[in-house]
Amino acid sequence: MPKLLLSGSALHVVLVASLAAGPAWAADPAPPDQLAPADPVTAGPRQVLAEPLPIEEIRRYVSVYRTVQQAYVEEVDEADLMQSAIRGLLTDLDPHSAYLEREAAEAMTEQATGTYDGIGVELQQQPDRSLLVIAPIDDTPAARAGLRSGDVITEIDGEPIRADNVDGAVQTLRGPPGTAVELTVLRDGEPGPITLSVVRERIQVASVRSRLLEPGFGYLRISTFQADTSRQVVRVLDELAEASGGTLSGLVLDLRSNPGGLLNSAVEIADTFIDEGVIVSTRGRLPFSNTEFSASPGDRLDGAPIIALIDSGTASASEVLAGALRDHGRARLMGNRSFGKGSVQTLLPLDNGDSLKLTTARYYTPNGTSIQARGLRPDLPVVSRNGAGRRNLRESDLPQHLGRDPAEVEEGLDEEDEDRVIEAALDALKQLSAGGTLPQADARARRRAQQRG
Template identity: 50%
Template sequence: MFTRLLVPILFALGCAPALAADPPPVAAPPAGDASVPAKSTPVKAPVPKNAVDLADIRAFTAVYSLVKQAYVDDVDDHRLMQAAIHGLLAGLDPHSEYLGKEQIDDLTEDTTGSYAGLGIEVLQVEGTLRVVAPIDDSPAERAGIKAGDTIVRINGKPVQSDDLDGAVAQLRGKPGSDITLSVLHEKQSVPVDVAMKREVIRVASVRGRLLEPGYAYLRVSQFQADTGAQLRKRIERLQADNKAPLRGAVLDLRSNPGGLLTSAVEVSDEFLDSGVIVTTRGRLKESDLSFRATPGDLLNGAPLVMLVDNGTASAAEIVAGALKDNHRALLMGRRTFGKGSVQTVLPLDAEHAVKLTTARYYTPSGISIQAAGIQPDITLADLALSQRDSEPTPIIGERDLRNHLKGANEGDGPVTPGAADRDLQKDYALNEALNALKALASRNKPAAPASASAENQKG
C-alpha cells in the first residue's frame, strides 16, 4: 500500500519506441574539397529525439544473455522479463509501478476502504519501507506505529531492499493471524518489536464530533470514493446535534496518506464558494486539468482550522493547498509530506496494469509542492499534554471555605471532564486548534445560510 494520488482517467498510450537505424556510410569527399580533411573519421548519424540508442539495446541483450548463461541458478525468461519491467518503472520515481492482479485488487480495496491487514500506509524510500501513516483505529495505530517510522524486520526477517514489494505483501494476511514488526521510530537508533494481529480493516474515512457547543471536529483519514458524501452527512448531523449553526470547525488531516484526486477536489469544494482548487499538468494533453469550486459552503463561511503534519500527503495536500491559498482555512501543525504528483492506472490486460506518474499538480497560487510540502500558517511542535498525578499544593477556592454561601450552580462535587475534554487534554495540536478557532469565531460575522439553489449545485 503506497501513498497515492489517483485519477480515474485511462489514457491510450503508444508504447513502441522509435529505434535508431545504423548510421549510413559516409561518402568520400570530392577531390580538392578543402573543407573535409583527407583522413576524416566517419561521422555517426545523430540519434533522433525520443529514440532508443542501439548501444542500450545491445547492452540489455548482452546482460540478459549473460544472466541466462552464467547465473548460478537457472532463471526462466518470464521471471527475467518481469524483473526488467519492475526495474524499468522503479527507476522512474517511487510511485510508478507494475501491477499484477493482487496489486490491482489491493488498490481497489484502498479506494473502497476495506481489506485484511494492519491498517498501515507505507512507501518505498531508498531501499527501506517507510511508514507514511497508520490508519485510524487500526492495529498499527493501536500498537503505536507513527508516520516516519521505518520497518526493518517482519517476523524476524530483515526487509530486503530488492524485495520491498514482497515485504509489503507480508503486511496483509488472514484476519486474526499474528505478525511482529521491528520498527525504528524517528530520531531513535534502536528498533523495537511490535506484535499485532491482522484484522479486516474497514475504514470510515470521515469521523466527527462536537468539541464544545458550536465547535465541530472533523477527521478525514483518507480519500476514498465516498469521502465527500460521508463529510456532508457528518456535518449535517453535527449541525442537528448542535441545534444551531456551527461557529467553526477543526478539519484534521494529520497522517492522512491521500487517495483519489476526485475525492480531494470534492472535499475542497464543500468549503469553498469559488476559486481554483487544483490544476494538473503533464506531457499528455489529457493530463492538463483544472478544477474550480462551485457555489455553496457547508459551514456557511464559519471559520475553519486545519491540522496537518508530516504524514499529510498527496490528496490531503491538495485539500490543504486549496483551502490555504483561497484563504479559507488556517493551517496549523507541521510541514506536510510533499507528494506533488498524480498517478494514473493504465490497464494492459484483464490482470495487469501500470500505475504511472502522469502529471504534477499545482495549488491555486500555481506552486508545486513536490518534495517541499506545505508549510502551515502556524507551526506546532510535536508535543503532548500531560497531567500531574497530584497537585503540589491543594487548590483553595470559595467552595472550600467553611460556612461559605451556597452557590446556585455550585453542585455537589467536582466537575468530571467529558470525553471531548479528555481528548483535548491529550492532544496538544487539537487543543491549540480549538483555541485559534475560538479566536477566529469571535471576530467572524455569521454568514447567511446558503440558498437552496447554491446547495443544489453541489450535487
C-alpha cells in the same frame, strides 16, 4: 484516455511493496460529481509513446540480458530476469512510479473502499528493500501495537526482507482476521531491533469522525479520502450545525497524518467550503495530464472560519484540500509543514494484465503553487504530535523524489498532545469568529502582497 491517479504518501499493506506509494484511484478530468473512483483504465502504453525507440540502447540491453542469462553462476529464469529488468527501468524515476502485477492493480480498487484484511499501515519501499512506516492508520492493529512513523521493518515473521522477496513479504501482512504477524523493526533512539506482534483484522477505515467542541464550534477529522468520504462530511456538518442550533460559527478540520486517498473525494470536500474558482490543477508533458477542477456555487459553512490542522503526515489529496482552502481564504493552516507529495500517477495497463503506475504530472494549488517536495507551511506553526526532538519523514527525504527541497525544521509551540493543539485551534477560531485577526496569517499575507508588488 489514460486516467489520472493521485497517490498517497505510502502504500496500504494490502498492496504489494512495488507500489511504493499509497492508495490509488482513477479520476477523469470532469466535474467532481461525475468522477467515479476506481474506473477501469481505457488506454495502454502504446497510446502515449510517440518518440522512436533508441535502437543502440536496446541493443546494449539485449547484450547484457543475454550475457546474464548465459554466464551467470546459476541458471536464471527468463521471466524473472525480465521482471527484474522492468522494475529496474522504473526504480530511478521517482518513489511513486512502479510496475504492478495483476493482483496489485486489482487491490487498488479494493483499497479505495477502505475495507480489507491486514494490519492497517502506510508503507514506503526503500532502495535497500526495507519497508519504511509512513504512518499507522487511526484505530487499526498497527496503531494499537505501537508501530510508529519512521519505523523501518526489516523482518516479517522472522524472515528478512530481501530484494527477491519484497512483494511476498508485504503480502504476508495480509491474512485472515485473528491471526498474528511478528514484525522486526528498527527505530530511532532504540539500541537495537524491537519486535512487535500485530493481530490482523478486517480493516474498515472510518474516514470521518466529528464532535462538537463547544456550541457553535465543530471538530471534523478526516483520516483518509474514500469513495463516500465527501458524503460523510456533508452529513456530519449538518449534524454539527443542528446540534449548535442551526449554524456553525467555526470548524477545526483535522488532516494530520492523512496520507491521501481518492482525489475526487478531496475535490468534492473542498467544493463543500468554496464558492467558486479553481480547486486544483495538474500539469504534465502529455495532454491528458493537464486538468483543472473548479468549485461550484455554495458554501456549507456560509463563510464561517476554518482552522485546518496539518503535519508531516498530511500528504497528497489532503494537501490538495488544505492548499485549496487556504488559497481561497477559507482556512488558516495550523501545525507543521506537510509531507510534500505533489505528483500525479497514471495507471497504464499492459496486455498481460499487469500495469505501469507512472508519474505523469504535478498538481498545483489554486494560486499556481506546486508543493512537490516542499509541502504546505502552516500559518500558525505548532510542533507535531511526534515531538520537537524528532525529525519527521517527508517527500523530500525519499530517494529520487521530484523537485528537491532542503529539509527544514519547523519552529513553533511545543505542544504535549493533540488535545492542546485542538484547544489552540479552537481559540483561534473564536478570535476569527469574533472578527479578530491572527498575527501569523496577517504577516504571511503582507509578505505575499510585497512579493506581488
